[in-house]
Amino acid sequence: MTIGENLIIAPMVMADNDKFTDFLEHDANAYDLHGLEVGDQLQFINDDDLNFIHRVESDQILYHDQGRKRAKMVEKYLMGDLLGEGSYGKVKEVLDTETLCRRAVKILKKKRLRRIPNGETNVKREIQLLKRLHHRNIVKLIEVLYNEEKQKIYPFVSYLLSRIYCLAYSLYRYMIMEYCADELQSMLESAPEKKFPIWQSHLYFVQLIDGLEYLHSNSVIHKDIKPGNLLVTLDQVLKITDLGVAEALDMFSKDDTCKTSQGSPAFQPPEIANGLETFQGFKVDIWSAGVTLYNMTTGLYPFEGENVYRLFENIGKGEYTIPDTVDKMLSSLLTEMLQYQASKRITIAEIKQHDWYRKKFPRTCDIVPFPCHPELDDQLRCMTVLPYIEDLHLGMYSDDEEYEESEDKLDLQPVQHTPVEGNGTQVNSHKTNEIVEETIPNSKQKKHKTKSSARRFKFSACSQS
Amino acid sequence: MPLFGKSQKSPQELVKSLREGLTALTRETGEKKLDKASDDVSKNLAAIKTVLYGTESQEPQTDQVAQLAHEMYDHNMLQLLVTHLGKIDFEGRKDVAQIFNNLLRRQIGTRAPTVEYLCSRQEIVLDLMKGYETQDIALNCGMMLRECCRYEQLAKIILYSEDFHKFFDYVEVSTFDVASDAFSTFKELLTKHKMLAAVFLDQNYDKVFDPYQHLLNSENYVTRRQALKLLGELLLDRHNFSIMTKYISNPDNLKMMMNMLREKSRNIQFEAFHVFKVFVANPNKPKPILDILLRNKDKLVDFLTKFHTDRSDDEQFNDEKAYLIKQIKELKPVEET
Numbered sequence: 001m002t003i004g005e006n007l008i009i010a011p012m013v014m015a016d017n018d019k020f021t022d023f024l025e026h027d028a029n030a031y032d033l034h035g036l037e038v039g040d041q042l043q044f045i046n047d048d049d050l051n052f053i054h055r056v057e058s059d060q061i062l063y064h065d066q067g068r069k070r071a072k073m074v075e076k077y078l079m080g081d082l083l084g085e086g087s088y089g090k091v092k093e094v095l096d097t098e099t100l101c102r103r104a105v106k107i108l109k110k111k112r113l114r115r116i117p118n119g120e121t122n123v124k125r126e127i128q129l130l131k132r133l134h135h136r137n138i139v140k141l142i143e144v145l146y147n148e149e150k151q152k153i154y155p156f157v158s159y160l161l162s163r164i165y166c167l168a169y170s171l172y173r174y175m176i177m178e179y180c181a182d183e184l185q186s187m188l189e190s191a192p193e194k195k196f197p198i199w200q201s202h203l204y205f206v207q208l209i210d211g212l213e214y215l216h217s218n219s220v221i222h223k224d225i226k227p228g229n230l231l232v233t234l235d236q237v238l239k240i241t242d243l244g245v246a247e248a249l250d251m252f253s254k255d256d257t258c259k260t261s262q263g264s265p266a267f268q269p270p271e272i273a274n275g276l277e278t279f280q281g282f283k284v285d286i287w288s289a290g291v292t293l294y295n296m297t298t299g300l301y302p303f304e305g306e307n308v309y310r311l312f313e314n315i316g317k318g319e320y321t322i323p324d325t326v327d328k329m330l331s332s333l334l335t336e337m338l339q340y341q342a343s344k345r346i347t348i349a350e351i352k353q354h355d356w357y358r359k360k361f362p363r364t365c366d367i368v369p370f371p372c373h374p375e376l377d378d379q380l381r382c383m384t385v386l387p388y389i390e391d392l393h394l395g396m397y398s399d400d401e402e403y404e405e406s407e408d409k410l411d412l413q414p415v416q417h418t419p420v421e422g423n424g425t426q427v428n429s430h431k432t433n434e435i436v437e438e439t440i441p442n443s444k445q446k447k448h449k450t451k452s453s454a455r456r457f458k459f460s461a462c463s464q465s
Numbered sequence: 466m467p468l469f470g471k472s473q474k475s476p477q478e479l480v481k482s483l484r485e486g487l488t489a490l491t492r493e494t495g496e497k498k499l500d501k502a503s504d505d506v507s508k509n510l511a512a513i514k515t516v517l518y519g520t521e522s523q524e525p526q527t528d529q530v531a532q533l534a535h536e537m538y539d540h541n542m543l544q545l546l547v548t549h550l551g552k553i554d555f556e557g558r559k560d561v562a563q564i565f566n567n568l569l570r571r572q573i574g575t576r577a578p579t580v581e582y583l584c585s586r587q588e589i590v591l592d593l594m595k596g597y598e599t600q601d602i603a604l605n606c607g608m609m610l611r612e613c614c615r616y617e618q619l620a621k622i623i624l625y626s627e628d629f630h631k632f633f634d635y636v637e638v639s640t641f642d643v644a645s646d647a648f649s650t651f652k653e654l655l656t657k658h659k660m661l662a663a664v665f666l667d668q669n670y671d672k673v674f675d676p677y678q679h680l681l682n683s684e685n686y687v688t689r690r691q692a693l694k695l696l697g698e699l700l701l702d703r704h705n706f707s708i709m710t711k712y713i714s715n716p717d718n719l720k721m722m723m724n725m726l727r728e729k730s731r732n733i734q735f736e737a738f739h740v741f742k743v744f745v746a747n748p749n750k751p752k753p754i755l756d757i758l759l760r761n762k763d764k765l766v767d768f769l770t771k772f773h774t775d776r777s778d779d780e781q782f783n784d785e786k787a788y789l790i791k792q793i794k795e796l797k798p799v800e801e802t
Contacts (some may be wrong), residue, residue, distance in 0.1 A: 131781055217659055217702045251701070252748055349660040353617075360572040 071392035073097075074174055075145055077105065078392065081384035084183070087116055088123065088244075093179065095385040102179040102383060103142060110171035118262070122244035127175065129220060129243045137211030139231060139239040145174040180231035180239055181381045182370045188227055188296065190371030195299035198330075199361035200368060204230070205293050206357065207238035212285055213348045215240070219249040221256065221281035224263040225288035227295060232370075234381060247281060256281040265308050266301055267291045271342055273315035283342040286351075290337025297330060298323050302338060329356040476516060476533035480540055483509040487545055490552045503554050510553070510560040517567040534568055538582050543568070547592045547609075550602045562605045566612040580616045587622050594628055597635040597647050607646040614653045617661055624654055624665045633676040637688055644688065652695055659704040666699070666708045674712065681721060686730065693725065693736040700743055713744050716753040723761070726768070735773065738786075745789050758796055765793050 072079040080093035089107045096103055113119035130141035184204065188194050196204070208230065215222055222229075222243060229242040245262040258281040261272050269287035271279040294302050302320035305311030318340040322331045333356045336346035351357055372379050474482070486509060489502035516533050519525035537543060546553075546561045553561060568579045583589055590613055596606025613619040623629060632654075635647035655662045666673055680692035700709040712718055722744065725737035744754060758765065769790050776782050 128781065213659065217704050219703045249703070251743065251746060254706075355575040358577075359575045 069387040069391055071388045071395065073392075074105070074147070077103065077145075077174075077176065078385055078388055079105070080388060088113060088119065093384050094176070095383070095389070096176075102385075104177045104179045106175040106177060108173040108175065110173070123173070125246065125248075126243045129246055129248060133215070133218060133220070135211060135214040137207045137238055137240055138214065139180070139241040140178045142176040142178070145176065147172040147174065177241075178233070178239065180241075181234045182232055183241075184227035184230040184232060184238075184292075184296070186371055186373070187232065187368055188299070191299075191368040193299045196296050196368050197364060197366045198297065199363050201293065201296040202356075202359070202361045203236065204232070204238045204296065205289075208240070208289055208292065209348060209351055209357070211238065211240040212289060213352075215246075216282050216285070216348060219251065221247045221249065221258060222285050222288075223247060223258075223261050223281070224267070225285055225292055226264050226267045227292055228264070230292070249281065256283075258284070263288065265311050266303065268312070268315060269342065270315050270318050270340055273312040280342045282348075283345045286337055286345050286348070287342075290334060293337065294322075294334055297326060329359065333357070474512060476513075476529055476536050479509055479513050479516070480533070480536035480542060483513065484540055484542065484545065487549050487552075491549060503552075503557075507554055507557040507560070510557050510564065513564055514560045514567075517564060530571070534571060534578065537568065538578075541586075543579075543583075544586065544589050544592070547589055547596075547606075550596070550605060551599055558602060558605045562608045565609045569609075569612050569616075577616065580618060583613070584618050584622070587626075590619055590622055591626055591628060594623065594626070594631070597631075597638070597643060600640055600643060603640075603643040604646055607643075607650055610650050611653055614650065614657055617658045620654055620658050621661055621665075624661070630672065630676060633680065636680065636692075637683060637685060641687070644685075645691075648688070648691055652691075655695070655699060656702075659702065663704040663708065666705060670708065670711060678717075678721065681725070686733075690730070690733055690736065693733060693740070697736055697739045700740060709743065713747050714751045714754065716757055719744050719754055719757055723757075723765075726772075731773070738772070738782075742785055742789055745792050752799070755796070755799065758793060759798055762793055762796060766790055769793070 074094075076096060076098050077094040078097050080095065083091045083093050083104055085091065086106075089109050089112055091104055091106050094103050094105045095101075108123055110120075113123060116122075127141065127144055130139070134140070188196070195201075208225070212222070212225070220243070222240065224242060224245050225240070229240065231239040231241050233239065247258055247260070249256055257278045259278055261268065261279075261284065263272075263284070265273075267288040269279075269284055272284065291302060294300070300323065302322075303311060303315045305314050320338065322334055326334070333346075333351070333354050336354070337351070339345040346354070370379055370381060483506060486502050486505035490499065490506060493499050493502055513533065516529050517525055543565065546565070550558055550561060569577075569583075571577065571579055590610075593606045593610045593613070596610075597603050610623070613623065632647060632651045636644055636651055638644050638647070655666070677692065677696070680688055681696070683689045683692070699705055700712055719741075722737050722741040726734055726741055728734055728737065744750075745758065747754070750758070769786055772786065773782070
């Protein structure tokens with residue numbers, strides 16, 4: 001059977017729903033897709049996406065049209081430009097079109113999460129924690145949106161099975177958060193000597209301690225305090241973010257004993273570097289906050305090492321020096337926070353009594369500003385949603401999947417090891433056969449989701465022939 | 466504004482004439498003279514405020530501020546202002562609060578001179594608390610008092626003072642704005658400095674939680690609801706672990722929460738749920754608590770199953786509810802040993 005025949009079937013089926021259901025059910029059996037509701041399939045059928053040839057064409061149109069900003073809405077949020085990218089996915093600026101509030105969205109793609117150890121568990125935990133935490137210095141989670149649109153059908157041609165349909169869907173989770181201008185890490189990187197003037201360090205440190213105190217009083221141990229997880233808003237309010245590896249203590253556990261930690265190595269205390277079975281959780285955050293303060297004020301790290309093992313070895317020894325540029329008061333606070341023995345390490349309440357914490361630092365002009373990022377050349381952080389608003393109201397706004405596509409492309413990288421590339425270059429060759437045979441068993445193992453992008457490209461190659 | 470010429474006065478002169486004005490306010494009886502005195506006081510207060518806060522065109526000058534602060538301490542001015550606050554006119558009272566708060570925030574290096582000064586003159590802070598008894602000045606006093614609460618030393622003075630228990634009356638006075646102002650001060654005192662508050666609550670458990678029960682039984686809906694919410698916050702704060710353990714061992718408290726679960730107001734029901742859950746989740750329930758729960762086992766399961774079923778989008782609430790139902794279903798009487 002050829003592609004052409006497949007194409008003819010599609011419109012026929014649309015005319016006759018009963019027939020189509022049978023037809024799909026049959027395929028669902030073949031592909032182990034029992035989990036899917038028939039209702040979902042029908043809903044999907046009614047989408048324009050069914051006509052896959054159009055899809056490919058719009059793909060190509062986009063290709064010529066790369067510079068243009070196309071409006072994309074996710075429920076009531078209008079997408080803006082990229083703010084940053086983490087291992088879990090992208091962060092973009094968005095505009096709440098109902099309240100006109102400026103927000104940021106963390107886009108998590110299920111596919112990607114799967115590849116990260118504990119990815120999904122961590123995200124779930126983070127959402128659960130953030131939902132119940134409300135504090136000025138903790139990043140606020142406004143809402144979580146799920147997108148389970150079934151997007152495309154990809155037909156494949158095979159001599160073994162005449163008709164194979166596969167439903168591919170990309171599952172997104174959008175975490176709508178407060179908008180922040182930047183993270184401390186990139187501000188530090190842009191600063192001369194990679195450090196803040198003392199008053200600016202103090203400004204952030206005081207807020208960090210406030211946020212930590214709140215977390216701890218809610219029995220939450222962050223476990224990954226570092227400049228990369230501290231955001232700053234346009235009005236210089238610090239927000240602790242990324243509670244992915246945080247731990248919430250049981251309400252009735254008498255102390256803060258913890259067993260696991262997945263935080264960043266350079267910020268881990270000796271008890272973790274030495275691999276102790278159990279340790280005091282709250283003191284871990286104190287140590288990491290100490291390393292953060294050390295880093296903000298000196299531009300250096302107290303412990304380094306060419307690899308994690310060396311680093312942990314050095315932390316485990318606990319030997320570090322504080323540069324002479326650091327005054328006595330601050331150096332005493334750092335020493336207290338980087339106390340080798342967790343039990344001797346300073347507590348939050350004691351930090352708040354410490355002279356350096358209480359001292360007033362007059363603001364000077366040497367503020368480290370928000371840096372310009374290569375993709376967004378804008379120190380003032382103007383709203384990036386504006387061109388999209390223009391497109392939304394004046395341009396040819398269409399609710400296509402341009403956005404998902406760009407996401408998909410990112411995921412293509414690891415997939416390229418599969419024979420897809422070969423197929424792409426050898427259109428029309430008999431190899432097509434073998435390749436399809438390879439992909440079928442994969443899809444039977446429910447791996448079809450991760451392969452969807454590969455398939456699409458393969459198909460477009462076929463259709464061009 | 467009528468104050469241009471006056472701001473030329475030195476801090477010494479300002480404090481001196483303010484002092485004279487206040488004396489006149491308390492001594493004079495004639496209406497005209499009183500009016501003039503009141504006018505003088507307000508003008509001087511406004512001028513002092515300008516020294517402390519600066520104007521649009523001029524930042525406050527450090528040496529002037531320092532001199533002024535000294536004059537204020539030396540002439541016992543803060544005490545005088547608080548004592549005679551009721552006699553000062555409306556604008557003047559607002560200025561007093563602003564002057565007081567500005568001086569309080571003043572810092573030299575790690576020292577906060579006004580905080581130290583007030584620590585040695587505790588009666589000023591205690592007088593501010595009494596301000597809640599006079600409706601006219603209650604809100605001004607509240608502003609100053611809450612500024613005091615930001616400093617642990619001063620918060621400690623208020624918490625451990627003889628008069629702290631009066632807050633339980635202040636939060637229930639019939640004037641709504643005064644009652645809610647008093648409540649926010651009360652809440653600040655118990656939540657701002659966590660270690661201080663935890664130690665205080667631990668040491669004075671009965672002195673606080675006995676009258677607290679009255680707040681939970683208050684006739685006033687707002688008091689009841691706010692008190693319940695604060696109770697939940699206090700119990701769930703990790704700093705107050707020992708207080709929580711104590712609270713959830715008392716069967717009377719459990720009974721009260723079970724009754725509040727059935728209150729007419731849904732908001733109160735919901736807040737009560739968050740306290741009630743702690744009783745049930747406790748892995749070491751004392752026998753009296755366990756007995757009550759066992760006696761009501763079926764009713765509770767039934768009740769919770771139907772409890773706020775429309776909150777379907779609140780995942781955490783539903784998880785917690787399911788957990789509670791499971792816990793209650795699995796309850797078993799313990800053999801006495």
